[in-house]
Amino acid sequence: MTDNPIFAVAAKAEALRAQGADVISLAAGEPRAATSTVVVEAAVDALRDPATHHYGTAQGDPALRASVARTVAEETGLVWIADDVQIALGAKHALFLAAQALIEAGDEVLVTAPGWPGHAEVVTAAGGVAVPVATDEEFRISAEALDNCRTPRTRAVILSSPGNPTGAVHTDSRLQQIAEWAERHGIWVVSDNIYRAFDYTGTYRSILRVAPQLRGRTVVVSGVSKEHAMTGWRVGWLAAPPEIIASARLHVSRTITHVPTVNQRAALAALSDTGTPVRAARDYRRRRTLLVEALNGIDGINCPLPDGGMFAFPDVSGVLRDRGWTSSADLAAWLLDTARLAVVPGEAFNAPGRIRVCFAVDDETLITAIERLRTALGPTEHEAAAQQLEEAR
Template sequence: MPLPHYRVSSRIGSIAESATMKVDAKAKALKAAGEDVIGFGAGEPDFPTPEHIVEAAVVAAKDPKNHKYTPAAGLPELREAIAEKTTRDSGYAAEASQVLVTNGGKHAVYASLAALVDPGDQVIVPSPYWTTYPEAIKLAGGSTVEVFAGPEQGYKVTVEQLQEAVTERTKALMFVSPSNPTGAVYSPEETQAIGRWAAEQGIWVITDEIYEKLTYDDVPFTSIASVPELADQVVILSGVAKTYAMTGWRVGWMVGPTDVIKAATTLQTHLTSNVANVCQRAALAAITGPEEPVQQMREAFDRRRSMIVEKLNRIAGFETPVPQGAFYAYVDARGALNREIDGSTPTSTAELAELILEKAKVAVVPGEAFGPSGYLRLSYALGDEDLAEGIGRIERLLGSK
């Protein structure tokens, strides 16, 4: 009798589709079908990539040396530039040999977890979390231990909460500041306390710093990798996508101890080889070039941040803390649940998000994608007019305070 065969492996069949990508795809499909949909789902700047970066890519595309394979870990000059940037901005003394260039920041997440996590290991993930973390942990054979911090804590976990989550199987902590999805930014004191705690516990810290350049109100970015005791047990993840409006270019990186980077590079030799050379040349131009375009985009995000929080807090049942970083507003929408809205009574934010899309033609991401129900994430990385119109539609549907 032949052995049973399944068309899709249980490993891949067990993971969930990216909720943010799913919402964005649905909004774009509705737009393509002629619906007037406004999407707050994708974490994608609405600005074009700065011209000097595009020009560097054009020049690179014409150079035959970029038509060939390069080292799997990345172009030597890009790795050197990333090491210099990491030393300067994260306070972590890095050399080029400690850098792996990846196909976007998401690839860096997978590579770091694949390099560190064994089956049965536990990874502590503060919640609300980016939707990809638990799925990447699962693929590595590990399990996620969620530690939730609500709006009353500014969406930031404490050392005491983390301590309660530790077991003998704890391998790593995911640390994200500024945060996707909440926009929370840990203070220097909070960051250092968590870093020292992780060092004392002997666990790895994987710190996602993709939004490091996007903080507001003079709030500083502090890298947990700057804690000296963590030097040999921290991996830094970042990339050019958010800061330089380069989501489609797919260039990220991981920085950390040489043995971990070497292991992740070996994986990459089989998985993707090198990142596209033209994109690497563009990334080099981004991180070594002028910062004025970054500042201009940050100022636009700051203006939209004020606008979206003010407008969201007019809506019945919504309470929205002021985010200090990234470009997301994380709405406490529990007050909008379990009441009649245009003939429906949503009992979860998944149902509320569906109702908002159906009735108001506005796409938002429900809190279930990032942890507990009761919350909504709205990206304000879209045009001012769409932002105002979209929030206005939600207010007309849900009512005003």
């Protein structure tokens, strides 16, 4: 197993910053805003409660599980109760718990390409084999593409909508086709809904909302990290059939014992704070437009407008060709060294020739980052002089 390449870029940016460099990082997939005061105060109150100073239950705080169950019920249109939920150390841990419950050594799990490397990582950590499935030109997977990658060892597919890094939101018809395919072949669906609050098209649906018959073979994964700016708090969950929850609970009991109780109290407060995700989505929508328009104004870059999420995922192959670079990793390294701007190369997501740029930052930071991009990737003095000469003719 290798380290997550996204963390490697972020760590290099932090190392440069520690040396005094003025580095802007648009690499890590996290909101730069502070966690809301409501959540922080709930955590402070929890710290003062002696009940949080002792062991809790492996499955998670009953009140938090009940709140998650209501959230998943609203999203899927199905009935969920607290017993259907396992609290985890973030959505990544929830994904791992799902994987280790579903697969045995050598079993295959289908993951999207381009896609977040963490999906493949949790499969590998659980002893399985991650099989990349190519997306279409809009970064969506299809039942046909899934079937082309299916083997007798295929056990599950991890579906993320909106996706990371692409922001793609799957349509109802596409979800229905995927559900029918999964049902026909006895494949489990792990639905990673961590970016569900950031849908800018109004088309996001949970696969269980579209195909409720898949309830018995679906694991819903999410958490408070993205929509409540709580990446450091590490609280996520999975909602699933009883046998998956039983396996996850046993694994938690035997390893971490339980998610810290104070953090769970904070997450419970977050789920009652409906305003923060709405405001974040409004701000991200505006920043998405600002960044994409700026990227498309740079020669050699073609950036689609993402349906959701918090990333732009431009094609930079024109820049690579013009500058003589062989990979987007070359571009990312050059931007960090020259412009003091951290982005993630597309190779991290099975997408050579692209970079991932996070727009979940404040306006001032994003505007400064855009100016650095324009300065770094604009025409050289020689090219500018040649262009002026051509225009004069």
